[in-house]
Amino acid sequence: METENLIQIDKGDDPSESILFSPLTPTLGAEVSGLDVANGVPDSVKTVLKQALLDYQVLLFRQQFLNDEQQIEFAQIFGPCREMWQPEHYRSNSKFIHYLSNVDRDGVPVGIHPDRNSTYWHSDYTHVPVPARATVMNAVQVPEDAGKTHFINMYQQYEYLDQATRDRLGNYEAEHHMGFRRAARNKRLPWQWRQARKEGESILSQLKWWTTTFRRRWQDGPVYHPVVRPHPETGRVALFIGDHAWRIKGMFWPAGIRLMNKVNALEIDPGAVYTHKWKPGDLLIWDNGSLLHRLGEYDLINQVRIMRRCVVLDGE
Ligand SMILES: [Fe+2]
Numbered sequence: 547m548e549t550e551n552l553i554q555i556d557k558g559d560d561p562s563e564s565i566l567f568s569p570l571t572p573t574l575g576a577e578v579s580g581l582d583v584a585n586g587v588p589d590s591v592k593t594v595l596k597q598a599l600l601d602y603q604v605l606l607f608r609q610q611f612l613n614d615e616q617q618i619e620f621a622q623i624f625g626p627c628r629e630m631w632q633p634e635h636y637r638s639n640s641k642f643i644h645y646l647s648n649v650d651r652d653g654v655p656v657g658i659h660p661d662r663n664s665t666y667w668h669s670d671y672t673h674v675p676v677p678a679r680a681t682v683m684n685a686v687q688v689p690e691d692a693g694k695t696h697f698i699n700m701y702q703q704y705e706y707l708d709q710a711t712r713d714r715l716g717n718y719e720a721e722h723h724m725g726f727r728r729a730a731r732n733k734r735l736p737w738q739w740r741q742a743r744k745e746g747e748s749i750l751s752q753l754k755w756w757t758t759t760f761r762r763r764w765q766d767g768p769v770y771h772p773v774v775r776p777h778p779e780t781g782r783v784a785l786f787i788g789d790h791a792w793r794i795k796g797m798f799w800p801a802g803i804r805l806m807n808k809v810n811a812l813e814i815d816p817g818a819v820y821t822h823k824w825k826p827g828d829l830l831i832w833d834n835g836s837l838l839h840r841l842g843e844y845d846l847i848n849q850v851r852i853m854r855r856c857v858v859l860d861g862e
């Protein structure tokens with residue numbers, strides 16, 4: 547990958563009419579400068595950005611203080627957006643926007659993580675049949691030196707494996723389901739109920755959780771994705787697993803868990819990781835088909851983290 551790549555938006559010598567791609571690591575990510583996203587992106591640049599996302603996998607734009615509509619317009623360059631679930635305590639008026647935050651409507655930290663499971667390596671929305679092609683995140687307010695996002699290049703992870711492991715993984719599909727995957731972590735298994743009860747979870751709520759989880763799984767049906775998947779646009783093969791996968795189809799469940807834990811332990815190749823330290827106004831888009839990501843820890847009571855997110859659908 548080149549160290550710098552200058553793209554001329556328009557003919558002429560004015561440097562303000564150029565976009566510069568500066569790689570963030572030797573193999574993953576680029577900072578894009580010379581573009582004010584709030585003012586709209588010219589059609590010629592849209593084509594360049596779409597290709598750049600495939601090439602670099604993460605694109606960073608600094609100092610982009612967008613509103614909901616501007617962010618949706620930007621995301622739609624890459625494809626149609628997914629309708630998002632809205633948290634009770636911090637809602638957007640747009641169905642395509644999801645605020646990830648640890649604050650209430652008055653901006654006061656509530657001490658609750660928007661989703662603790664996002665601290666595990668995952669690709670967004672693999673638990674539904676049409677997963678996320680790309681995620682677009684705009685930093686509204688971020689803690690100093692905490693709540694970073696880590697990315698790992700799954701093309702590289704696949705290529706790092708020996709041929710026998712590649713062949714073995716290539717035979718499998720994984721079932722992705724958030725509830726089943728998180729059952730043990732959230733103390734939902736019967737032998738964990740005593741401990742969960744000490745922490746305030748009643749047996750009745752445990753039973754309700756399992757009833758709802760099984761009913762949804764039965765109604766919606768299983769969601770399978772190949773463990774080894776050619777990227778829908780580049781065709782390059784990547785490992786496509788992560789935290790939402792809870793069992794390998796056709797494999798004894800504990801053996802499947804062991805295999806997934808091994809693959810998800812990741813950082814097999816340390817050169818495949820980029821860690822993003824957020825600043826307010828950062829606009830980041832990443833390719834979920836070739837990356838896993840996870841959120842780093844921050845102080846949920848004393849620090850504020852507000853991110854505006856929208857998600858571009860896969861396969862459109
Ligand atoms: Fe995520």
